Each structure stands twice: as C-alpha cells, then as structure tokens.
C-alpha cells in the first residue's frame with residue numbers, strides 16, 4: 001500500500017472521508033452498541049458528508065466500553081484470530097478481539113510507524129516489552145517489523161543482563177523500550193563496565209511514557225537518557241482501543257497521524273473542537289477496523305494537534321505529547337497540574353533514584369498529593385521542596401523510603417508498566 005502521508009492535504013482528507021463513511025456503514029450494519037447509540041440520538045449517517053459533520057454523532061467514553069464491551073464486537077467468534085485487552089490501569093480491562101483483517105491492519109500500522117522512525121529492512125529490533133499477556137502493542141511491533149522486512153528479537157521485559165547479551169550477540173540496532181527501563185539499562189551498563197556508547201544500538205522507540213514537553217523539547221526523562229547515551233529517541237503513543245500508533249519522525253515534533261487508519265479530534269470539556277496547538281481531549285474514530293471499531297471515542301488523554309506540514313515531507317497532522325489523563329488533573333492549593341509535571345521535576349533531580357506519587361482526597365474533598373521517594377545519594381529536603389515549588393507551584397507531602405521498600409511498589413509483577421502514580425480519589429475514572 002502506498003504511504004498517503006506525503007500527498008496533498010485535499011487528497012488525504014478525501015481519502016479519509018471515504019474510509020470514514022465506510023466505517024460508519026460497517027458499524028451501522030454490525031455493531032449492536034452503535035445501532036442503539038445512533039437510534040437513541042437520531043443519527044443518520046448518510047448526513048455525514050464531511051469530516052466536520054462527524055460531530056453529529058455524540059461522543060462515548062471508557063464507561064460505555066466497560067459496561068457494554070461485547071456490544072462493540074462486530075465479528076462472529078469464528079472470525080476472531082486474536083484476543084487482546086486494554087491495560088486496565090483504569091478500572092476493568094476491556095477485551096478487544098482482532099479479525100484477520102485487523103491483524104493485517106495492525107501490521108500495516110506498525111510498519112508505517114517504524115518506517116517513520118527511519119526503519120527499513122536493515123533494522124534489527126529488540127522488543128523489551130511483553131508480547132503476551134494479551135498485550136496488543138507487543139504483537140503490533142512483531143507484525144510490523146515483519147511487514148517492514150526488518151529483524152526482530154523478542155527479549156521481553158526486564159533482565160538488563162539478557163538485554164545487553166542480546167545486543168552484543170545479535171547486534172540489534174533499535175530498542176523498543178519504556179524510557180524508564182532505558183535508564184535502568186544505561187545504569188546497568190555503567191555499573192558493569194559495558195561499552196554501551198559503542199554498541200550496535202543507534203535508536204530507541206520509546207513507548208508508555210512521554211520523553212518530550214509540549215514544546216517538543218526533551219523532558220527530564222528524555223534529557224536524562226540523551227545525556228547519558230546519545231542515540232536517536234523516537235516517541236510513540238498508542239492504545240489498544242485505538243489499534244493505531246502515533247509515532248515521531250526524525251524531526252521529533254509530534255507523532256504523525258496515520259490518516260488512513262484513524263480520525264482524530266481534540267475536544268474541550270463541552271465537546272467542542274479546540275484550536276490547533278491547544279490541548280484538549282483526544283477523541284478518535286478508527287478506520288478499517290472490524291473486530292472492535294470505535295466512533296468518536298473520548299480517550300481521556302490530553303494533548304494538542306499540530307497541522308502545519310512537517311519538515312520530514314509528510315503533510316499529515318501530528319499529535320503533541322500526552323500531558324496527562326483527563327481525570328488525573330490535580331487541583332491543589334489553588335493551582336492545577338497533571339502528574340506529568342511532577343514526574344518532570346522528580347526526573348530532573350539526580351539524587352532521586354525512584355519515586356511514586358499517591359493522589360487522594362483530604363477530609364474536605366480536596367486533592368492531596370504524597371510523593372514517596374528513594375535516593376541514591378544524600379538529598380536535602382529543603383532542596384526538594386524548592387524544586388517542587390518552582391515546577392508545580394505547591395508542595396506535596398513527602399516521604400523518604402529505602403530503595404528496597406519502594407521498588408516492589410513501583411515494579412509490580414501483574415502490571416505491564418512501572419506504577420509511577422496511584423490515584424485513590426473516588427472520581428478516578
């Protein structure tokens with residue numbers, strides 16, 4: 001399939017509209033949920049003759065998915081080839097089935113994403129995330145690398161020693177990695193005398209955590225990695241519900257939207273579109289999905305879209321870094337922020353080796369923030385307080401713990417990602 005990302009905006013939009021109309025017809029014919037949703041809200045899909053008119057359909061959110069997930073399934077069990085589920089970091093995980101067509105689409109999606117990072121048949125990827133546990137992304141990377149004609153080594157998560165042995169043995173060129181694990185890999189290399197700066201690895205595809213600020217400069221985590229190891233860093237963002245990835249090119253100014261696979265809208269609290277470059281809630285409509293198609297699904301992720309053509313030659317829009325989850329917004333002592341702002345402060349302090357944020361409500365129902373942390377060298381509490389005040393304009397409660405105490409809280413067996421934040425507030429969905 002040709003890469004539409006280099007075509008004119010008119011061609012991209014008319015292609016997208018055609019695919020959207022096809023997806024709407026498909027859900028009208030096959031999705032119990034959307035049949036009921038369209039009927040309830042008197043939606044006539046034949047009236048949707050432009051991308052803008054998609055707003056005739058009311059949005060839906062995670063609650064609908066969790067309450068009725070099987071009503072979203074659009075294929076018979078005999079057509080399902082793979083069962084995945086959402087991460088379940090927010091309430092009950094939702095099972096998402098993929099048909100054969102969906103697996104082809106997933107492979108195409110990831111092939112384009114990897115190509116966006118300059119990948120080709122000479123690349124050897126090392127997958128340091130899980131491929132099992134019903135995790136869609138691990139499968140996507142494996143299928144995408146194959147589609148690209150590249151090599152793949154599935155080392156799986158953890159075990160820095162195995163990761164470095166594999167790099168040494170197979171000369172892998174690109175890591176697919178959670179950025180905080182990349183920090184651990186670097187620390188392990190330093191502590192064990194591994195000449196990592198001269199290794200075969202030239203780039204990292206960073207998943208699960210942002211490495212950039214909203215202005216696309218590297219955030220504390222990104223800078224920490226780049227200063228220790230000058231490899232190319234590419235941020236990528238995806239979710240099982242979207243079944244589509246947003247991946248940076250070498251320009252590093254946001255994840256390119258794969259316009260033939262997804263429609264993105266950025267909405268404010270009232271459901272109105274926000275201007276270009278302004279952060280709002282990412283709302284998506286999948287294109288070409290059979291098993292679990294979604295129309296106007298509010299992801300809860302807060303980010304901005306940028307539409308000017310990219311210096312890489314692609315004309316597709318780009319999504320800025322996710323600055324937080326809608327419900328994670330912290331309102332504390334007259335100011336508001338997302339946990340990512342706290343991560344950014346903590347990641348910039350070299351003495352901090354590990355931390356976890358806990359959000360709860362005080363007796364009056366106000367947000368309360370507690371940061372548990374461990375250090376690798378002495379750190380004055382006053383210095384930490386000052387840096388937090390400067391970064392987030394309030395001082396959370398602080399609790400110093402030993403590394404042994406905090407590690408099991410962050411790296412939990414059953415979780416796919418490190419647990420950096422625990423939200424105990426009642427409204428945490």
Ligand SMILES: [Zn+2]
Pocket residue numbers: 248249250251256310311312313314
């Ligand atoms: Zn680009």
